[in-house]
Amino acid sequence: MQEMTTDVIVVGAGPAGLMLAGELGRAGVRPLVLERRAEPGTAQKASGLGGRILDVLRYRGLLDRMTAVSGDASPKPIFPFGGVYLDFTGLDEIPLHAVAIPQARVEELLAEDAVDRGAEIRRGHEVVSMTQDDAVVIVAVNGPDGPYRLRARYLVGCDGGRSRIRELTGIGFPGNTYPEVNRLAVVAVHESVSVLDDGGIEVPGAGRIAPGFTHTGSGVFALGPVSPEDRVMFFQTTENDDAEYDNDEPLTVAELGDSVRRVLGAEVPFGAPTRLSRYQFQDRQAENYRVGRVFLAGDAAHLLPATGAAMNLGMTDSVNLAWKLAADLHGWAPADLLDTYHLERHFAGGRALLQTRAQAALRQGQDPAAEALRAVFRELLADESALRRMGALVAGTDLRYPMPGSHSLAGAFAPDLSLHTDQGTTTVAELMHAARPVFLDLADRADLREIVGESPRVEIHSAKTVDRPADAVLIRPDGHIAWAAAIDEPSESAAADLRAALTRWFGVE
Numbered sequence: 001m002q003e004m005t006t007d008v009i010v011v012g013a014g015p016a017g018l019m020l021a022g023e024l025g026r027a028g029v030r031p032l033v034l035e036r037r038a039e040p041g042t043a044q045k046a047s048g049l050g051g052r053i054l055d056v057l058r059y060r061g062l063l064d065r066m067t068a069v070s071g072d073a074s075p076k077p078i079f080p081f082g083g084v085y086l087d088f089t090g091l092d093e094i095p096l097h098a099v100a101i102p103q104a105r106v107e108e109l110l111a112e113d114a115v116d117r118g119a120e121i122r123r124g125h126e127v128v129s130m131t132q133d134d135a136v137v138i139v140a141v142n143g144p145d146g147p148y149r150l151r152a153r154y155l156v157g158c159d160g161g162r163s164r165i166r167e168l169t170g171i172g173f174p175g176n177t178y179p180e181v182n183r184l185a186v187v188a189v190h191e192s193v194s195v196l197d198d199g200g201i202e203v204p205g206a207g208r209i210a211p212g213f214t215h216t217g218s219g220v221f222a223l224g225p226v227s228p229e230d231r232v233m234f235f236q237t238t239e240n241d242d243a244e245y246d247n248d249e250p251l252t253v254a255e256l257g258d259s260v261r262r263v264l265g266a267e268v269p270f271g272a273p274t275r276l277s278r279y280q281f282q283d284r285q286a287e288n289y290r291v292g293r294v295f296l297a298g299d300a301a302h303l304l305p306a307t308g309a310a311m312n313l314g315m316t317d318s319v320n321l322a323w324k325l326a327a328d329l330h331g332w333a334p335a336d337l338l339d340t341y342h343l344e345r346h347f348a349g350g351r352a353l354l355q356t357r358a359q360a361a362l363r364q365g366q367d368p369a370a371e372a373l374r375a376v377f378r379e380l381l382a383d384e385s386a387l388r389r390m391g392a393l394v395a396g397t398d399l400r401y402p403m404p405g406s407h408s409l410a411g412a413f414a415p416d417l418s419l420h421t422d423q424g425t426t427t428v429a430e431l432m433h434a435a436r437p438v439f440l441d442l443a444d445r446a447d448l449r450e451i452v453g454e455s456p457r458v459e460i461h462s463a464k465t466v467d468r469p470a471d472a473v474l475i476r477p478d479g480h481i482a483w484a485a486a487i488d489e490p491s492e493s494a495a496a497d498l499r500a501a502l503t504r505w506f507g508v509e
């Protein structure tokens with residue numbers, strides 16, 4: 001067994017692992033990604049990206065690559081939220097946007113980006129065991145040419161909900177597995193089935209099946225038209241089942257047919273499928289996102305009991321972690337910088353669990369108490385500020401990391417201001433493409449620029465913007481604001497806080 005040494009091993013080439021690999025590359029670290037599957041995954045999982053991750057991708061210049069294959073990001077005026085709908089149509093600004101792109105395409109584009117930035121991706125290499133001490137992590141890998149060992153300074157488990165890395169570190173993953181199993185298909189119906197004008201179908205021997213949701217004693221059945229002229233329909237069943245399924249194991253048409261028979265009591269003859277997915281909800285969060293030199297990100301760290309947020313959350317974990325790991329490897333990380341990964345991302349995962357658990361509570365039960373909960377919730381949503389707040393929670397745009405400093409921007413994601421500089425116009429998003437710390441002076445504050453000027457690590461930009469939200473901001477590579485000076489804030493107090501932030505985040509003495 002030969003042993004090689006590398007800086008960072010990323011276990012798993014899903015969205016979290018590939019995003020991490022690209023981000024490490026941007027920060028000057030060349031990671032090694034180990035993926036047990038020999039070929040990229042084809043299972044149909046997430047069908048889009050939404051919320052804050054779109055801004056993050058734009059701040060890296062990656063969003064254009066995604067929209068080039070999927071079409072532009074579009075507002076989501078109606079969002080299904082656990083059996084009720086968040087209807088944003090009456091708001092001046094829709095708080096949630098999404099890009100309809102299949103997860104497999106997201107992974108393909110992220111893999112390309114990671115390789116362009118120097119990452120090595122080894123497919124067909126499964127990590128089977130791992131040990132660590134104060135200086136190094138050692139893994140045993142089964143590769144196509146047999147077993148081998150690797151040493152690394154850090155390892156990140158991006159190996160999904162059943163994470164082997166999490167198990168090997170002994171990190172607890174408390175929570176629940178929900179009893180409902182969802183089977184979802186976009187599939188043509190056999191020519192013996194009539195597709196009706198109202199979106200329903202007429203099945204020989206079973207009669208008319210209505211579109212929309214049908215609740216039966218055995219579960220919930222949903223039907224809708226996708227491309228009725230081609231006989232292509234959307235089917236979904238939800239039924240309780242004691243078995244625990246692997247989300248990576250594909251659903252078959254036969255299994256879908258069995259489920260429709262159990263839930264609806266009807267035999268529907270299917271033709272060719274274009275989408276088949278089975279998914280079960282879990283509600284879990286790793287007790288710690290870090291043990292020594294080993295970190296967890298993505299589904300390995302959290303599983304959410306509603307759709308639409310998990311992939312986005314995992315990719316954002318990676319953006320938070322990469323620059324911190326790189327800072328450590330480059331030798332300038334302040335002592336507790338790596339610990340802030342757990343603090344910040346466990347907090348962010350908690351916010352995502354909050355809204356998805358609320359969805360789980362809202363969608364369960366058909367009794368009067370459950371109906372009353374949904375009715376009260378709908379009433380509250382008639383209030384615009386409550387609706388806006390829910391939109392921001394679902395999109396993850398309300399996330400503000402706990403941060404010293406009283407400015408309301410401290411800890412928040414930097415707004416994408418239009419900037420006028422001596423060289424022309426630009427935006428905050430463009431300044432963040434290089435993923436470096438940025439000091440943005442919006443009020444010609446030579447007193448503050450001079451302090452930062454002593455640090456080689458921070459890019460300084462001076463610009464003017466309409467209605468500046470602060471005199472100056474210090475932006476971390478992940479786009480979050482580490483410090484902000486209030487408008488006309490006196491030099492003494494602003495300078496002291498700025499020095500403290502430069503030391504805390506970028507190791508500037």
Ligand SMILES: Cc1cc2nc3c(=O)[nH]c(=O)nc-3n(C[C@H](O)[C@H](O)[C@H](O)COP(=O)(O)OP(=O)(O)OC[C@H]3O[C@@H](n4cnc5c(N)ncnc54)[C@H](O)[C@@H]3O)c2cc1C
Pocket residue numbers: 011012013014015016017034035036037041044045046047048103125126127128158159160161163164165247248277278279297298299300307308309310311312314
């Ligand atoms: C049907 C379905 C629909 C979904 N819809 C949505 C949605 O609409 N929106 C959304 O945001 N999310 C959705 N999700 C969730 C989303 O797919 C996951 O959150 C996402 O895949 C998590 O990414 P990840 O990189 O953390 O883990 P994964 O994508 O699970 O990747 C983990 C990788 O690690 C590899 N691996 C595991 N163990 C090892 C090992 N020991 N050695 C080497 N490699 C290993 C695996 O092969 C895998 O490639 C859906 C999921 C399913 C199943």
